[in-house]
Each structure stands twice: as structure tokens, then as C-alpha cells.
Amino acid sequence: MTKACIEYFALSCPYDMIQFDDHSILDHGQASPDSEANGSSLSEKKVTVVFVLGECLVPVYSLTSVNNQSWFMGYFLAQLILCSMSKILTDNIVSKELVGELIVKFVLLFSLCGPGSGKGTQCTNIVEHFGYTHLSAGDLLRAEKESGSENGTMIQNMIKEGKIVPSEVTIKLLQRAMQANNNDKFLIDGFPRNEENRAAFESVTRIEPEFVLFFDCSEEVMERRLLGRNQGRADDNIDTIRKRFKVYMESTLPVIEYYNSKGKVRKIDAEKPVEEVFEAVKSVFTPLHEKVKHRSNAPWNISRYRDRWFLWRIKSRQVVYQCCCLGVATLPEISNQI
Numbered sequence: 033m034t035k036a037c038i039e040y041f042a043l044s045c046p047y048d049m050i051q052f053d054d055h056s057i058l059d060h061g062q063a064s065p066d067s068e069a070n071g072s073s074l075s076e077k078k079v080t081v082v083f084v085l086g087e088c089l090v091p092v093y094s095l096t097s098v099n100n101q102s103w104f105m106g107y108f109l110a111q112l113i114l115c116s117m118s119k120i121l122t123d124n125i126v127s128k129e130l131v132g133e134l135i136v137k138f139v140l141l142f143s144l145c146g147p148g149s150g151k152g153t154q155c156t157n158i159v160e161h162f163g164y165t166h167l168s169a170g171d172l173l174r175a176e177k178e179s180g181s182e183n184g185t186m187i188q189n190m191i192k193e194g195k196i197v198p199s200e201v202t203i204k205l206l207q208r209a210m211q212a213n214n215n216d217k218f219l220i221d222g223f224p225r226n227e228e229n230r231a232a233f234e235s236v237t238r239i240e241p242e243f244v245l246f247f248d249c250s251e252e253v254m255e256r257r258l259l260g261r262n263q264g265r266a267d268d269n270i271d272t273i274r275k276r277f278k279v280y281m282e283s284t285l286p287v288i289e290y291y292n293s294k295g296k297v298r299k300i301d302a303e304k305p306v307e308e309v310f311e312a313v314k315s316v317f318t319p320l321h322e323k324v325k326h327r328s329n330a331p332w333n334i335s336r337y338r339d340r341w342f343l344w345r346i347k348s349r350q351v352v353y354q355c356c357c358l359g360v361a362t363l364p365e366i367s368n369q370i
């Protein structure tokens with residue numbers, strides 16, 4: 033007798049890992065044939081490990097004659113594959129296919145404020161207090177320039193002119209840094225600096241920030257702080273500072289307005305002393321921190337894929353990782369397996 037069971041195990045992976053060929057992109061219906069129609073019995077279940085590619089499934093591993101513990105077997109297999117692939121995966125940048133999971137997995141915040149408003153200073157405090165990984169787009173670009181990369185000269189010139197480096201360069205650096213880090217909470221500072229940055233990041237990663245910090249500070253105060261910073265930065269001179277302010281007003285403010293229209297901006301008076309600014313920052317972060325703690329306690333996530341239920345679990349903190357089950361199971365059956 034055949035009874036409905038879970039046949040398919042899905043494993044998400046970065047888009048770049050997928051090798052497309054004629055038969056690699058399967059329609060879900062093809063990928064998950066009805067077991068009764070196949071005449072297969074429980075003892076001959078076929079377990080297929082697939083990549084989830086948006087709406088498509090790409091089989092990467094398939095095994096027949098799994099015993100009636102097929103669910104657990106497939107689960108186990110997927111784990112093994114994950115382990116063996118983890119090296120390759122971690123060498124790859126975060127990319128499109130982190131997508132759905134990332135929206136749930138990562139807490140992403142942007143800090144979008146004027147040059148010298150104190151965002152770097154506050155980000156350091158946020159890291160210490162709330163355990164975020166701070167990624168400064170400006171720092172990443174400066175490090176890239178120092179590394180002797182082929183983009184070094186272009187980055188140097190753009191920074192010197194107070195201009196914004198093309199998104200593909202900055203996003204790649206951000207992706208690499210996120211990928212290399214085990215944390216699932218990122219605070220990205222100085223990004224997106226313009227509409228191009230924002231649109232490109234969202235289209236590549238499909239991640240939206242939980243909220244956007246905006247440190248409100250007058251140009252006069254920002255200018256004074258930048259001129260007094262004394263860190264030997266090539267752009268801390270009055271000419272470049274003025275250019276940066278101009279770019280900020282013309283290109284970054286519209287991005288802040290965009291997020292504001294989505295209710296995501298958290299505005300903080302940044303003209304106060306560092307400690308007072310941080311008190312205001314804390315009051316913004318604390319509720320989110322509580323929410324995230326609660327979220328990460330949930331062992332399983334059950335979702336609906338087309339007309340089927342599947343469940344998945346965040347397993348590793350590096351890429352995407354958890355297998356989920358797709359197939360002929362109904363929700364109560366899946367629930368019984370948990």
C-alpha cells in the first residue's frame with residue numbers, strides 16, 4: 033500500500049553554484065511526481081536533493097530504494113551533501129539564491145547618514161552592545177584599494193572626488209564580507225549611498241533592511257567633526273568634504289526618503305554627545321533585539337510552496353542550508369515528523 037510521504041528534499045544554495053543545462057530546471061510538478069501515479073511503494077521511494085532556485089528546483093542528488101524512513105534518510109543525506117559542499121559554498125559570495133531564507137535569516141540594518149554624523153562611532157557601540165557585525169562600505173572600499181585590486185585606482189579617484197563607486201564593486205565587497213562572517217545580524221554602514229546602490233543591492237540579494245538608522249546632523253557640525261578627525265583620510269579635507277555633502281544631499285537623501293516612505297527610517301539626533309546619541313540608538317535597537325531573540329528560538333519554519341507545505345530550518349550560519357521537504361506530504365504528516 034502506498035501512502036503519502038515526503039519524497040523531496042530541497043537544499044538551497046547560492047545562485048552561482050547552479051549549473052544550468054537543458055534538464056536542470058524542473059517544473060515543480062515534474063520534480064515531484066505523485067507516488068501513487070508512479071506505482072512506487074514506500075520502500076522504493078526516491079529521494080532527490082534539489083537546489084531551490086526561486087520557483088524552480090534543480091536536482092543535484094537522487095537516490096532510490098530508500099527505506100520507509102525516507103524522510104530522515106533524505107534529511108541525513110542532505111546534511112552530508114551540505115557538509116561536503118560547505119567549503120565550496122563558503123568560498124562563494126552570497127548571491128541571489130540566499131534570497132528567501134536570508135529575508136528570514138538575516139537581520140540587516142543600514143546606517144545612512146551624512147559624512148561625519150558619527151555613524152562609524154555609533155556602529156562600534158552597536159556591535160559591542162548588540163552583537164551585530166558592522167560592515168562599513170567605505171572601509172571595505174578603502175581596504176580593496178589598499179589590497180592592490182584592479183579597481184584600486186578607480187576607487188581611490190572616486191573617493192578623492194567624493195563620488196560614489198559603482199554598485200557592482202561595492203555590493204561584491206559587501207557580499208563577500210557577509211559570506212565570510214558567521215553572524216546573522218549585519219549592520220551595513222554608509223550603504224546604499226544612492227538609488228543605484230539601493231536598487232542593485234535589492235535586486236541581487238532581495239534583502240530589505242529591517243530598518244534604516246538616520247543620524248540627523250547639520251553640515252556645520254559634520255564639517256567640524258570631519259576636519260577634527262585626524263585619521264589621515266584622503267577625503268577629510270575641505271574640498272572633498274564639500275563634494276561629499278553635495279553628493280549626500282543629491283543622492284543619499286532620496287534613498288532615506290524612499291525608506292522613510294516605507295516606515296523604515298529611525299531618526300536620531302546626532303548632534304548630542306556620543307553617549308546620549310547611543311542612548312537614543314539603544315531605544316531603537318532594544319525592541320528589535322527582543323524580536324530577533326524570539327525568532328531564532330523557533331526550531332522549524334513551516335511554509336507553503338505552491339500548493340505544498342514544506343519545512344526548513346536554519347542550520348548553518350554560513351550559507352543557506354537547511355533542507356526542506358517538498359512533496360506529497362500534507363501539513364499534519366509533516367508535523368508528525370518534527
Ligand SMILES: Nc1ncnc2c1ncn2[C@@H]1O[C@H](COP(=O)(O)OP(=O)(O)OP(=O)(O)O)[C@@H](O)[C@H]1O
Pocket residue numbers: 145146147148149150151152153154170222257258260261262302303304305306307309
Ligand atoms: N556625538 C558626537 N559628538 C562629538 N564628536 C563625535 C560624535 N560622534 C562622532 N564624533 C567624532 O566625529 C568624527 C567623525 O565621526 P565618525 O567617524 O563616527 O563619522 P562617520 O559618520 O562615520 O564619518 P564618515 O562618513 O566620514 O566615515 C570622529 O572624530 C568622532 O570621534
Ligand SMILES: Nc1ccn([C@H]2C[C@H](O)[C@@H](COP(=O)(O)O)O2)c(=O)n1
Pocket residue numbers: 147168169170171173190191194195196197198202221222223224225229267276
Ligand atoms: N556605498 C558607498 C560607500 C562609500 N563610498 C565611497 C565614497 C565615500 O565618500 C567614501 C567614504 O565612505 P564613508 O567612510 O564616509 O562611509 O567611500 C561609495 O562609493 N559607496
